[in-house]
Amino acid sequence: MTHELRRLGIDTSAEHVAFLSADELLCQCLGLHPLDRVEITSGERRMLAILNGVTSDLLPLGTVGVSDAAFRHLGVADGESVEVRPADPPASSEVIRRKVAGEPLAPDALDALVRDIADGRHSKVELTAFVVASTIHGLSNEEVLGLIRATVASGEQLQWDAGIVxxxxxxxxxxxxxxxxxxxxxxxxxxxxxxxxxxxxxxxxxxxxxxxxxxxxxxxxxxxxxxxxxxxxxxxxxxxxxRLAPADDVIIQVERPLxxxxxxxxxxxxxxxxxxxxxxxxxxxxxxxxxxxxxxxxxxxxxxxxxxxxxxxxxxxxxxxxxxxxxxxxxxxxxxxxxxxxxxxxxxxxxxxxxxxxxxxxxxxxxxxxxxxxxxxxxxxxxxxxxxxxxxxxxxxxxxxxxGRRELPAPGPATFEWHAPHAGRVHEISNAAIARAARLAGAPRDVRAGIDLLAAVGDEVSAGEALFRVHSQSPVTLGFAVDYLQARPAAPVTVLPT
Missing domain, CATH: 3.40.1030.10 (Nucleoside phosphorylase/phosphoribosyltransferase catalytic domain)
Structure with missing residues (x-):
């Protein structure tokens, strides 16, 4: 069925997502349902996407909206006519099911899977199944080599004249x-x-x-x-x-939240x-x-x-x-x-x-x-x-x-200091707590946000001495970091009495 393409400005990371009016999805003649896989085509350009419904008046009938990743991949101008039709799952879905069952995967199977991942043919649900199955059952060196070669082949490769790079x-x-x-x-x-x-x-x-x-x-x-x-x-x-190893970037987006x-x-x-x-x-x-x-x-x-x-x-x-x-x-x-x-x-x-x-x-x-x-x-x-x-x-x-030189920005003006509860030696600094607090303060989008460590493991400190300083662009985001640090059952920096 012909639809007008509309870029919605929705960031779905690397996942290709399409949107249709909920009223249009109710039309049984289309045979489409939310979370179905659809194929969108325009001439020689084609793309698979996961379908979502829109219940507001954002999309009129006859219009298909797409996420930013899908729009970039399809390469068709906003407002152009495209064809939308139901699509079968990619053949490499069977490869994922085999890994879930604990079977070893041959190079040709991995090559098919990686090509489909790079082309955005798998949903996050399917990729999550592959990641979890690979974690539970493990990947042999032969499987890892197959993945490496397929991943390299899926994208751009840089070549240099130097013998040693x-x-x-x-x-x-x-x-x-x-x-x-x-x-x-x-x-x-x-x-x-x-x-x-x-x-x-x-x-x-x-x-x-x-x-x-x-x-x-x-x-x-x-x-x-x-x-x-x-x-x-x-x-x-x-x-x-x-476009170096694009399939790998997609897998990473699934691994990190888990x-x-x-x-x-x-x-x-x-x-x-x-x-x-x-x-x-x-x-x-x-x-x-x-x-x-x-x-x-x-x-x-x-x-x-x-x-x-x-x-x-x-x-x-x-x-x-x-x-x-x-x-x-x-x-x-x-x-x-x-x-x-x-x-x-x-x-x-x-x-x-x-x-x-x-x-x-x-x-x-x-x-x-x-x-x-x-x-x-x-x-x-x-x-x-x-x-x-x-x-x-x-x-x-x-x-x-x-x-292209840029000058180093100053740290964020909104600050909070964490102090030693007593005199002693710094025994441990929690990687997880420091990283989480820095992100809550606004890093990395706010490049001036983060944490300045004022004491290192092994340092002797006095009672009340500042151990680290949180920087942020605004008091609001600073407050998020402070609330997190103060609510933790364990201190982000452990000081043992001497």
């Missing part, structure tokens, strides 16, 4: 921990090619792209990105500007992004601790082994750095505050967070050794020399100028 990744879960700009600057100063693409935050107070964006433009077209890399040896760009970290899907996600970005040598940060994604050393070592086993058939050289994950790294949590810490480390300022500096050097050293820019056992020393000489900061500033 360096990259760095963290599995996440630690507030702050903004080592990527530091590692990229050091590696580029050492002569390596580092075309770094990073993500924005989904459930954390800041992603690398959010933080770097306070200092420079990160939304770079492909040609401009190549020009920056050609002139500076590196870039710090937002990966969302490219707070599920499926090991097989995590391995596939990280390695697919690295292959698609054209990397050859990658250092991967695996934080370990009670508040991290990996809670013990044995699990971290097993994960490191799987990274190595999977990387070899893909032509990747992977080096895994198992790091401390008991609490936040750096002082700032939130885009502007984390960017401040990065600049302090690169400039060699006395106020630079020691833990962030040391971790950045450790990761950079591993990458330099892996990529042949430093002899075995001398990577950290070489990285420290590049940082202390100012060469890394000079390279970072070069990247900043080429991408």
């Amino acid at each position: 360096a990259d760095k990744h963290s599995i996440g879960g630690i507030p702050g921990n903004r080592t990527t700009p530091i590692v990229v600057a050091i590696a580029a100063a050492a002569g390596l090619t580092v075309p770094k693409t990073s993500s924005r935050a989904v459930t954390s107070p800041a992603g690398t792209a959010d933080t770097v964006e306070t200092l420079m433009d990160v939304t770079l077209p492909s040609q401009r990105l190549r020009e920056v890399v050609a002139q500076a040896g590196a870039c710090l760009a937002w990966g969302g500007a490219f 707070a599920i970290d499926c090991e097989g899907l995590m391995l596939s996600s990280i390695l697919a992004k690295k292959v698609a970005a054209g990397a050859t040598h990658v250092v991967i940060d695996v934080p370990v601790g009670p508040g991290a994604k990996v809670t013990d050393g044995a699990a971290a070592r097993r994960l490191a082994e799987r990274f190595s086993e999977l990387a070899a058939p893909l032509g990747l050289t992977v080096s895994v750095e198992i790091s401390q994950g008991r609490g936040p790294i750096g002082r700032g949590v939130g885009p502007a505050l984390e960017a401040r810490d990065v600049l302090a480390v690169l400039r060699g300022e006395a106020s630079a967070p020691t833990d962030l500096r040391l971790k950045g050097l450790a990761l950079a050293g591993r990458l330099l050794e892996s990529a042949g820019a430093a002899a075995a056992g001398q990577g950290r020393e070489h990285a420290a020399a590049l940082l202390e000489s100012g060469a890394a900061y000079e390279r970072f500033e070069r990247i900043r100028d080429l991408q």
